[in-house]
Amino acid sequence: MSASAMSLEAIQREMAAAVMRPLTADEEMQAMAPDGRAMSDVAASFVAPNSRLSAFERLEIYNRQYWFRVLGALAEDFPALRAVVGGRDFEALSVAYLTAHPSRSFSLRNLGSKLVEWLAAHPQFAGRRHRLAVDVARIEWAFVEAFDLAEREPLTLEQIATLDGGSRLALQPHVQLLALEYAADDLVLKLHRREKKQTSEAGVKEDEVHAAPAKLPRLRRRPTWVAAHRLDNSVYYRRLAREEFFTLDAIRRGLPLAEALTGGFSDSRMPESRRASFVREMFANWAELGWVCAPELESLIRP
Amino acid sequence: MKNRVNAILLTAALSGLIGGTTVAAAQTAAPSTPNSVKSSAKVLKAGLKYAGQDQPAKHSCKGKNDCKGQGGCKTGDNGCKGKNSCKGKGGCATDGSKPQLFIA
Amino acid sequence: MANRFNANQNHGVGIGLRIPHYRHIFSRKPVVDWFEIISENFMCDAGRPMEVLDQILERYRVVQHGVSMYFGSVTAPDPEHLRRLKQLVRRTNTPWLSDHLCWGSVDGTYTHDLLPLPYTWEAVERTVERVRAVQDYLEIPVAVENVSSYAAFTASEMTEWEFLTEVVERADCGILLDVNNIYVSAMNHEFDPMKYVNAVPAHRVAQIHIAGHTKYERYILDTHDHPVIDPVWQLYARAIERCGPTPTLLEWDDRIPSFDEVHAEALKANRYLNSGVPPVPGVPGERPLLAGVEVPNLGPGKGRTRATEPKDLRFSAEPAEVVR
Incomplete structure (x- = not known):
């Protein structure tokens, strides 16, 4: 197609496709387009050269900027995942992920929104640490969500007075519930601490430090339940008891309170004699943290 | 029997909600108590805090890896996350405190 | 100059609100004419960003600047984006709002870059339509900012300043004149930046941006990581001469120095704003103001071929215009 006819x-479709196409291993624009055309021809079809740069080179600037930007943004949100798989493999993982899921949001905040499910379905990008890597990604994404998701008015005493076993409750949107295969929360803590230390040490070249996967303590699979949430505008995370996790999960799924409690203790090994005090303390703590709120009206309308 | 157990748990849940909400309301209403003291009990229940959020970032929200070995920089007007979706976390290292287990 | 595109307000000299400065701002409460915020950083539901914003709003004047409206994108903007933006406008009470004269998304997929438009009549029409729609929806004056660019299009039918003029006149909107972007684009596209400044419809300039950039061997990148260079101050001086005192904002987004250093750099603008006859940077009186800006010779490159040119040389990271 001639330029004047475009x-x-x-032009925007052609340029966007070129800009978002992965770079070569040498961080250059690929020489050939997916349809077999030479990229120099593609670029020349709509980009004008100047006395110093060819059309290819001018388009390549944007191609490179795109990848530097999105790779940097993803690495910023998933430093522990990067440490677990190593800097080199993290970049390969990121390129594959972003090729499959380029940004669909006006904000880069949402760039990693599909990484957990994508990584779960693509074990080849995390090697032998795949399941652990998925847990780590899950925790790190939960922090992103907990940081700025909405906070609604918690339940009032007046509202609580109207509740019964058939009542449906809701959780604060910023409360993120995680069922993990490993106790990866401790690991993320250590890796974030290590990251902070290393990046603040003068003279340490980050690329060298993070190129290989971090040496990790041997972790055994151990079901672990965690909540990431926000209090006074700071993000926290803490372990949950199994029963606590399943009760919260049931509440979030919109089950009536009595059913949520039943679901929470399904297959529980907790002696029945302890359960009432456990439930009382658990709900008291949630209420004190403001986690429980009334469901939005729309959520109560069942199709 | 099962219904009775459920009723006990339901009663426990509602009394817990009332208790926790009352505590939260009292904390909010206490004018003479410093905020730090007011929320300290809550904080204990909140778990591990990401201390970096309370600190100004040591770097801009722009990716920390900018320009390293990449032979080029992100452009300024829209070249960094900091200009686009900075979350202001300022790093994710924790304050190093021990996890506060919610329910022992 | 105070005009209807900046709600008839002359804010003075501001700086961009950046995270590394939060502690200084909240503890020292420095006197600053105004802060510019990146709208997208505060278009979330809740949490720390909104707390920070509210604290800033209590003490300072704030103007919103966006980076992802993409007035020139063929596909329509995300309604959720617009909804959140309007919500933020109500919160900040920003007297005007700016975003870039560019495109950056196709079919809802975002490049997160400010991609240049081909300067065609079709692009004028498309962009005007979008600017008008956004301005109507937001119900406040909108200013469009000229971007730095690294590529030009064979399809272009006019100069960038002609394109800008067509868009703002037809959309009846303001201009955020980025004199650093003019300089960067002038070097990359080999035109006289003063010609651009002289051609801009001055009565529509709502705000001016100043910033630093990085010069590479064969092109200049708009990196916002250095002080403003003298040739850019010259463009600024001329812009003030043409527009009158205009709200001015220094952008510093990478390798951000202390608050005081950034603020001091911004306040250099007062030399031009407060003076009837703006001095020419460098040796006063030696260079006629309107004679154009000295254009550094970026050179045609060293004749290296792609295959043989080492990357570190090809994209030299040494900013040629900054003495370290």
Whole structure:
């Protein structure tokens, strides 16, 4: 297509495709387009050269900027995942992920929103630490969500006075519930601490430090339940008891209170004699933290 | 029997909600108590805090790896996350305190 | 100058609100004419960003600047984006709002870059339509900012300043004139930046951006990581001469120095704002103001081929215009 015949839409589609196409291993624009055309021809079809740069080179600037930007943004949100798989493999993982899921949001905040499910379905990008890597990614994404998701008015005493076993409750949107295969929360803590230390040490070249996977303590699979949430505008995370996790999960899924309690203690090994005090303390703590709120009206309307 | 157990748990849940809400309301209403003291009990229940959020970032929200060995920089106007979706976390290292287990 | 595109307000000299400065701002409460915030950083539901914003709003004047409206994108903006933006406008009470004259998304997929538009009549029409719609929806004056660019299009039918003028006149909107971007684009596209400044419809300039950049061997990148260079101050001086005192904002986004250093750099603008006859940077009186800006010779490159040119040389990271 000649340049003068290209519509604005055609130019934008052609340029976006070129800009978002992965770079070569040498961080250059690929020489050939997916359809077999030479990229120098593709670039020359709509980009004008100047006395110093060819059309290819000018387009390549944008291609490189795109990848530097999105890779940097993803690495910023998943430092522990990067440490677990190693800097080199993390970049390969990121390129594959972002190729499959380029940003669909006006904000880079949401760039990693599909990483957990994508990584779970693509074990080849995390090697032998795959399941652990998925847990780590899950925790790190939960922090992103807990940081700025909405906070609604918690339940009032007046509202509580109207509750019975058939009542449906809701959780604060910022409360993120995680069922993990490993006690990866401790690991994330250590890796974030290590990351902070290393990046603040003068003279340490970050790329060298993070190129290989971090040496990790041997972890055994151990079901672990965690909540990430926000209090006074700071993000916290803490372990949950199994029963606590399943009760919260049931509440979030909109089950009536009595059913949520039943679900929470399904297959529980906790002696029945302890359960009432456990439930009282658990709900008291949630209420004190403001986790429980009334469901939004729309959520009560069942199709 | 099962219904009776459920009723006991339900009663426990509702009394817990009332208790926790009352405590939270009292903390909010206590004018003479410093905020730090007011929320300290809550904080104990909140778990581990990401201390970096309370600190100004040591770097801009722009990716920390900018320009390292990449032979080029992100551009300024929209070249960094800091200009686009900075979350202001300022790093994710924790304050190093021990996890506060919610329910022993 | 105070005009209807900046709600008839002359804010003075501001700086961009950046995280590394939060502690200083909240503890020292420095006197600053105004802060510019990146709208997208505060378009979340809740949490720390909103707490920070509210604290800033209690003490300072704030103007919103966006980075992802993409007025020139062919596909329509995300309604959720617009909804959140309007919500933020109500919260900040920003007297005007700016975003870039560029495109950056296709079919809801975002490049997160400010991609240049081909300067065609079709692009004028498309962009005007979008600016008008956004301005109507937000119900406040909108200013469009000229971007730095690294590529030009064979399809272009006019100069960038002609394109800008067509868009703002037809959309009846303001201009956020980024004189650093003019300089960067002038070097990358080999035109006289003063010609651009002289051609801009001055009565529509709502705000001016100043910033630093990085010069590479064969092009300049708009990196916002250095002080403003003298040739950019010259463009600024001319812009003030043409527009009158205009709200001015220094952008510093990477390798951010202390608050005081950034603020001091911004306040250099007062040399031009407060003076009837703006001095020419460098040796006063030696260079006529309107004679154009000295254009550094970026050179045609060293004749290296792609295959043989080492990357570190090809994209030299040494900013040529900054003495370290």
